[in-house]
Structures are given as structure tokens and as C-alpha cells.
Amino acid sequence: MKKDVNPLTPLESKPPKLSKPKNSAAGIPALISTARYGLGNMGVLNSLKNLAKVNDFDGFDCPGCAWPDPDNHRSFAEFCENGAKAVADEATMNRADINFWSKWTVGELSQKSDHWLNSQGRITQPLVLMPGSEYYTPISWNDSFDIIADNLVSLDSPDEAVFYTSGRTSNEAAFLWQLLARRFGTNNLPDCSNMCHESSGVALNESIGIGKGTVTLDDFNSADLIIVVGQNPGTNHPRMLTALRDARKNGASVISVNPLTETGMKRFKHPQNPIEMFGLGSSIADKHLKVKINSDQALFRAFSKSIIESGNLDNEFINDFTDGYEDYRKLVLNTDLDEISEITGISTEELTQVGEKISNSKATIVCWAMGITQHKNSVATIQEIVNFLLLGGNIGKPGAGVCPVRGHSNVQGDRTVGINHKPSNSFIDNLEKSTGIIAPIKHGYDSVEAVRAMESGDAKVFLAMGGNFVSAMSDTNRTSNALSKCQLTVHISTKPNRSHLVSGKIGLILPCLGRTEIDVSPIGRQFVTVENSMGVVHSSKGTSKPASKHLISEPSIVSGIGGALETRLERSGIAWRNLSENYDLVRDLIEKTIPGFENYNQRITSKSGFYLPNPPKDSRTFKTKNALANFFSHEISCMPSSDKFMMMTIRSHDQYNTTIYGLDDRYRGIRNGRRVVLMNREDLVENNLEEGDLVDLSSDRESESVVSQNWYVVPYDIPRGNIATYFPESNVLIPLDSVADRSNTPTSKSVPIGIKKSTS
Numbered sequence: 058m059k060k061d062v063n064p065l066t067p068l069e070s071k072p073p074k075l076s077k078p079k080n081s082a083a084g085i086p087a088l089i090s091t092a093r094y095g096l097g098n099m100g101v102l103n104s105l106k107n108l109a110k111v112n113d114f115d116g117f118d119c120p121g122c123a124w125p126d127p128d129n130h131r132s133f134a135e136f137c138e139n140g141a142k143a144v145a146d147e148a149t150m151n152r153a154d155i156n157f158w159s160k161w162t163v164g165e166l167s168q169k170s171d172h173w174l175n176s177q178g179r180i181t182q183p184l185v186l187m188p189g190s191e192y193y194t195p196i197s198w199n200d201s202f203d204i205i206a207d208n209l210v211s212l213d214s215p216d217e218a219v220f221y222t223s224g225r226t227s228n229e230a231a232f233l234w235q236l237l238a239r240r241f242g243t244n245n246l247p248d249c250s251n252m253c254h255e256s257s258g259v260a261l262n263e264s265i266g267i268g269k270g271t272v273t274l275d276d277f278n279s280a281d282l283i284i285v286v287g288q289n290p291g292t293n294h295p296r297m298l299t300a301l302r303d304a305r306k307n308g309a310s311v312i313s314v315n316p317l318t319e320t321g322m323k324r325f326k327h328p329q330n331p332i333e334m335f336g337l338g339s340s341i342a343d344k345h346l347k348v349k350i351n352s353d354q355a356l357f358r359a360f361s362k363s364i365i366e367s368g369n370l371d372n373e374f375i376n377d378f379t380d381g382y383e384d385y386r387k388l389v390l391n392t393d394l395d396e397i398s399e400i401t402g403i404s405t406e407e408l409t410q411v412g413e414k415i416s417n418s419k420a421t422i423v424c425w426a427m428g429i430t431q432h433k434n435s436v437a438t439i440q441e442i443v444n445f446l447l448l449g450g451n452i453g454k455p456g457a458g459v460c461p462v463r464g465h466s467n468v469q470g471d472r473t474v475g476i477n478h479k480p481s482n483s484f485i486d487n488l489e490k491s492t493g494i495i496a497p498i499k500h501g502y503d504s505v506e507a508v509r510a511m512e513s514g515d516a517k518v519f520l521a522m523g524g525n526f527v528s529a530m531s532d533t534n535r536t537s538n539a540l541s542k543c544q545l546t547v548h549i550s551t552k553p554n555r556s557h558l559v560s561g562k563i564g565l566i567l568p569c570l571g572r573t574e575i576d577v578s579p580i581g582r583q584f585v586t587v588e589n590s591m592g593v594v595h596s597s598k599g600t601s602k603p604a605s606k607h608l609i610s611e612p613s614i615v616s617g618i619g620g621a622l623e624t625r626l627e628r629s630g631i632a633w634r635n636l637s638e639n640y641d642l643v644r645d646l647i648e649k650t651i652p653g654f655e656n657y658n659q660r661i662t663s664k665s666g667f668y669l670p671n672p673p674k675d676s677r678t679f680k681t682k683n684a685l686a687n688f689f690s691h692e693i694s695c696m697p698s699s700d701k702f703m704m705m706t707i708r709s710h711d712q713y714n715t716t717i718y719g720l721d722d723r724y725r726g727i728r729n730g731r732r733v734v735l736m737n738r739e740d741l742v743e744n745n746l747e748e749g750d751l752v753d754l755s756s757d758r759e760s761e762s763v764v765s766q767n768w769y770v771v772p773y774d775i776p777r778g779n780i781a782t783y784f785p786e787s788n789v790l791i792p793l794d795s796v797a798d799r800s801n802t803p804t805s806k807s808v809p810i811g812i813k814k815s816t817s
């Protein structure tokens with residue numbers, strides 16, 4: 058049995074303070090929290106300056122989630138509480154400068170929490186951790202690039218290098234990053250998408266021929282029905298609540314499907330509407346289905362059954378645009394509603410009632426996030442959701458479609474411009490033509506495979522463009538061990554994080570400009586571009602003075618590495634320096650490589666950017682193998698019942714992905730504690746537990762069990778047999794090999810867990 062000794066989950070000496078979960082999201086508490094975090098980090102003047110520019114037409118894209126902005130207008134504050142926190146976090150006045158790094162050894166820093174590390178502020182210059190040293194020390198940019206290039210060319214094969222990308226990376230930096238990897242000779246381009254929406258991409262590409270959503274913000278205004286499943290928009294995509302509120306006002310019905318009743322789906326007090334702010338706010342969901350973890354595929358099968366039995370089908374669409382309907386119809390009609398009730402925990406009466414409502418919808422949108430994508434059967438579940446939508450012809454018509462909501466501001470754009478461990482042949486052909494390189498064809502590692510490769514010694518150099526890989530990945534201890542086996546680890550970052558403390562033989566930290574900061578090259582001021590969750594590409598221009606004069610942009614860092622590599626290999630002809638000084642040239646290359654970016658440099662000057670082509674939405678064209686939208690007939694699957702609890706990981710309202718802003722989760726009524734396990738009250742009684750008791754959580758691997766000690770029990774409204782814990786602290790319990798079928802995404806939303814009262 059392995060014990061969790063990872064300091065990522067520091068033990069907490071007191072139980073958290075608990076109160077009743079809130080009944081409405083945003084409102085005055087959000088304004089107070091925004092002001093407190095903003096002023097505390099940025100000061101008064103910088104707060105005013107930065108917040109005036111976030112999501113503005115001539116400002117910078119919010120570094121938070123990927124929810125879109127309105128097409129043609131901006132309000133005076135086009136951001137939410139969490140967006141403001143993301144901006145303040147980056148634009149903080151705190152500095153993790155050379156005094157900081159010379160004060161603490163890596164060992165000492167490893168004992169600090171992620172929250173503490175993040176609060177130390179911006180890294181101000183490149184740093185190196187040499188073999189045998191306990192301290193990160195300053196290094197010049199050129200020496201850093203030389204170390205990287207020397208290590209890369211020393212490898213036996215380009216496939217021994219891994220180029221990881223996090224979803225904050227701009228289109229320009231991401232395109233150069235994949236060009237660097239492929240010019241070097243590998244498709245080892247894992248990204249954070251592998252951990253979140255990979256299942257959406259795999260499922261949607263097969264079903265409708267595009268791995269993205271098919272709706273725009275306008276569609277929310279003409280929808281009859283919006284189903285929000287496995288998603289907590291109040292915390293993770295807060296401005297989506299405005300779209301849902303407006304949809305309700307326009308007559309749409311909103312159904313929330315989630316094991317937890319999340320505050321944001323109850324009521325919303327829009328911060329710019331005084332009547333809502335001081336009144337009751339607007340109701341969001343008119344129905345909440347409190348399903349058991351991992352029962353969504355079964356639930357959507359029940360919805361399909363209702364539609365087929367009601368006869369409210371779009372037969373013309375089914376006949377003209379789809380394949381596989383007959384098989385699916387037979388499968389659905391053979392499904393027993395009682396069985397679905399058993400799996401979901403929703404009574405047959407309720408399933409029937411909701412089914413009637415759903416069958417009457419003329420235009421339906423289904424939105425989802427990681428509550429859907431991080432299970433073993435996620436691909437099948439998403440294809441079931443698409444089947445359900447196809448029955449009513451809900452693709453390619455106003456007010457209808459699929460809406461996988463992305464969590465990181467440019468995760469969708471990064472994939473569009475080539476961050477993909479499995480590039481298509483046409484992408485590789487185009488890249489070769491546009492850049493003159495010989496690109497590799499063999500598929501590369503995704504995130505899980507990259508960990509296995511580092512663990513076995515098959516990968517020896519790990520380079521990360523942003524992110525916090527150790528904290529974000531499943532199986533924290535195994536991921537840490539894998540990274541520490543590398544000969545070189547490189548992190549392009551803005552602030553200290555856990556991954557910097559788990560270095561290879563040599564560790565480099567390369568600090569870059571943030572989204573909020575002015576980017577000036579020798580030829581003048583540059584801007585970058587990003588793509589939001591609805592396929593809109595637009596510009597982002599930082600407006601603040603950089604946190605340090607030593608910082609350079611991400612494109613400059615990639616070009617610096619590229620330039621150093623060119624001197625050690627047969628030259629490729631890529632003009633790295635020109636590309637780093639003039640991002641128009643990078644956009645020209647993107648235009649030549651990727652369809653949809655025609656006249657990129659000209660169209661990006663439009664204040665709200667431009668939409669990328671979306672054939673299913675635009676013209677009901679499906680670029681699948683059979684050129685049709687496909688019904689897939691999967692047997693219903695879910696995690697087998699056992700004597701274990703089923704754990705889902707969740708985020709608190711005081712965090713953004715792996716970045717922890719504070720220790721409170723205001724909406725859920727949990728304060729000053731993150732090491733908590735949310736449990737049903739009846740389960741507490743049955744297990745002789747009480748609120749505030751400490752328990753040890755364990756998960757089984759093939760040959761061992763991992764135990765994570767001392768979690769405080771919090772009674773919560775969650776289905777029996779289910780528990781919830783915060784990401785990333787509980788990642789240590791998710792086995793690396795527990796992944797979704799075909800997408801290989803860690804199953805962070807369904808992990809069987811044993812619970813025992815702590816004895817230590």
C-alpha cells in the first residue's frame with residue numbers, strides 16, 4: 058500500500074467552516090470578492106486599467122475560460138468574478154524574483170501548498186536548476202536556448218522529446234510550438250485537451266465530422282430548450298449564466314443535469330443589473346435532475362425514447378442527412394425505463410415528465426463540460442447526446458446544436474492551429490508545403506502516454522508551453538516520478554508552480570509575458586489571436602507594462618529555441634527570428650496551412666474577429682467518412698456497482714484549473730479548507746461518520762492501493778454512494794491507467810474510492 062506523501066495536498070489542521078450552499082450566483086458577494094482579489098493583487102490604478110481592457114475590442118482576451126464575447130458590442134465591464142481574478146492573478150504586483158529563488162531551496166518549496174506558490178507572484182528572469190543544486194539560479198536567455206538545443210540533439214530519436222501545450226497559449230505561439238516539434242521530427246504534442254475535451258473531439262468527429270461545438274451565442278436566444286449537463290457554469294464559465302438568463306427570458310426552458318445542485322444553475326444576479334442585484338435575481342434552470350455519477354448516457358437514452366415514442370422526429374433531416382437511425386431506433390425502443398431509473402437515480406415518473414417536455418422542443422442545445430468527458434464511457438455518452446439531438450434535426454438550424462464548453466481560453470484554438478498528437482495527413486501535407494519542412498507522420502504521445510514514456514525512459518526531454526503538468530495530470534505521484542526521470546524539463550511559465558519543483562536532471566524555468574502585457578518586438582508592437590469556444594478568432598493585445606524587463610513573449614521563446622536548434626541540425630530554412638519579430642508572418646503561415654484562415658491578417662482587424670467555417674452549422678455538411686451525420690448504437694454502460702464510493706473531482710469557486718486563488722468555495726458554503734470530501738448524510742450515518750471527521754481515501758491499482766490521508770467529511774446534497782473532492786488535490790487518487798475508451802482522457806469524474814476513518 059502506497060501512502061500519499063505529496064505536499065500538493067498539505068494536511069489542514071482545522072476542519073473547514075461550513076454554511077448552507079448559496080441560492081444565487083454573482084450579485085454583491087461577487088463584486089466584493091472581485092474587488093478584494095483585484096485590489097489586493099494589482100492595486101487601485103492597475104485594477105482600473107486592466108479590468109477596463111479585459112475582453113474589450115482593443116484590449117486583451119480574458120486568460121480565464123473560453124466563453125465567447127458578444128459579436129458586436131461590449132459592456133463597460135465585459136468580465137466575470139473569475140475572469141477578474143485570472144487577470145489580477147497575472148497582473149499581480151508580487152514578484153518571485155531572484156531574492157525569492159535564492160531564499161528557498163527546491164526541497165523547501167516542495168513543502169508549500171500550490172496556493173502559497175502561486176501567491177508569490179511573477180517570475181522575473183530565466184532560471185536553471187543544475188544537477189546537484191538545491192536552488193534555481195539566474196541564466197541568460199541564450200544559455201537557456203543552448204541547453205535545450207544541446208539536449209534535444211543529444212537524443213537518440215526526436216520521439217524522445219515531448220512538447221506539452223497548455224490552453225492559454227495563443228494561436229501564434231501554438232503554431233510555432235508545433236512547428237518546432239515537427240521540424241525537430243516528432244508529433245509528441247500532448248496538451249491539456251487530452252485531459253478535458255478529448256472525448257468530445259473523438260465523439261463529435263465521428264458523429265458530425267467536426268470536433269467542436271455547432272452553436273453561437275445568438276443560438277441561445279432562439280433555443281426552445283437548453284440542457285446543461287456535467288457542467289458548473291457558475292464557477293467555470295460564469296458569463297454563460299448571462300446567456301442562460303437571456304434564453305429563459307426569451308422563453309427557453311433550461312434543464313440542469315448534475316449529481317450536485319450547483320448554485321449558478323439556481324439563480325443569477327447579474328452584476329450590471331441593479332434590480333437583479335438587490336432583488337431575487339433571475340431563475341436559471343427550471344428543472345434539475347440530480348443524477349448519479351456516470352449515468353448520463355442512460356439518461357439521454359431515456360430522452361431519445363421519449364422523442365421516438367412521441368413521434369416528434371425531424372424525419373426529413375433523418376432521411377436526408379443521417380445514417381444509422383434504424384439500428385438506433387430499435388435499440389432505444391428495447392430500452393427499459395425502469396433500468397434507466399435504477400442507473401440514473403431518477404424515478405420513471407420524472408423521466409417520463411421530462412421526456413414530454415423535451416419531445417416538444419423545436420430547437421434544443423446541449424451544453425457539457427468535464428462532467429461528461431472524464432468517464433470510461435465518455436465517447437459513447439457524447440455520441441448518445443448527438444443521437445438525441447439528431448432525432449429532432451438539432452444540428453445546423455437556429456437555436457440548436459452541440460455546445461462542449463471549453464475551460465481554458467485558447468484550448469480550442471491551439472488544436473485548430475496544429476497542437477495535435479494525431480495530425481491529419483492533410484495538415485501534415487499543408488505544413489510541409491507552407492514551411493518546407495519534412496514533418497513526421499507517426500502519431501505522437503498524448504498526456505497519459507507521455508507520462509508512461511517518461512516513466513519507462515522512452516522520453517527524456519519534457520518541454521511545457523505553460524500549464525502545471527504535475528498538478529493537472531492524474532496520478533500525481535506517478536506523474537512526478539516520471540518527470541523526475543527526464544534529463545531535462547523546461548517550463549515556460551509566468552508564476553511558480555508545482556511542476557517547477559519536480560524537475561529532470563536539469564530544470565529550466567523560462568518566464569514569459571502574460572496576456573495583459575504589452576508585447577513589443579524590434580519592429581514594433583505585436584498582438585496575438587485566440588479562438589473561443591464558439592469558433593470565433595479574434596485579437597488580444599496586452600496593455601500593461603511587463604512584470605520585468607527580462608520577460609520575452611512565447612513566440613520569441615519558441616523562436617529562440619528554434620534558432621539554437623538550427624545551428625545544430627541541417628538548416629530548415631524557417632526564419633525563426635523574423636517570425637518572432639513579426640506575428641503577421643506567423644499568421645501568413647497559419648493561413649497557408651489551415652483552411653478557414655483565408656486573409657487572416659486582414660480579417661483579424663475586424664473588431665470582433667471572424668468565425669471559422671463550421672460545416673455542420675453552416676450548411677449541414679458532415680465531413681465524416683460517409684458524409685452523413687451518424688447515429689451510433691452503443692450499449693448502455695456505466696461503472697459497475699461495488700462497495701466503493703464513486704468519486705468525482707470538482708473545482709472550488711476560488712480556483713481556476715490548477716491555480717488556487719483562495720481556500721473558500723463560497724457557493725457551496727465551504728470556507729477555509731480544500732481537503733474535504735462531500736458525502737451524502739445517509740452515507741455518513743451508515744459509515745459511523747460525522748461532519749468534520751477525518752477520513753483516509755484509497756484507490757486501487759492493479760498491484761497496489763494508494764491511500765490519501767486526512768480528508769474532512771462535509772455532509773452535502775449528493776446522491777448516495779457518490780462523493781466529490783477538489784481537483785487537483787485528489788488527482789493523486791486517479792490511476793494513470795484509468796482512462797476513457799478511445800480518447801484516453803483520465804476518468805477524473807468516476808473513480809472508485811474506499812473511505813476509512815483516519816487513525817493518524
Ligand code: SF4
Nearest residue numbers: 119121122137140296
Ligand atoms: S466567463 Fe470566462 S472568459 Fe468570460 S470573463 Fe469569465 S472567466 Fe473570462
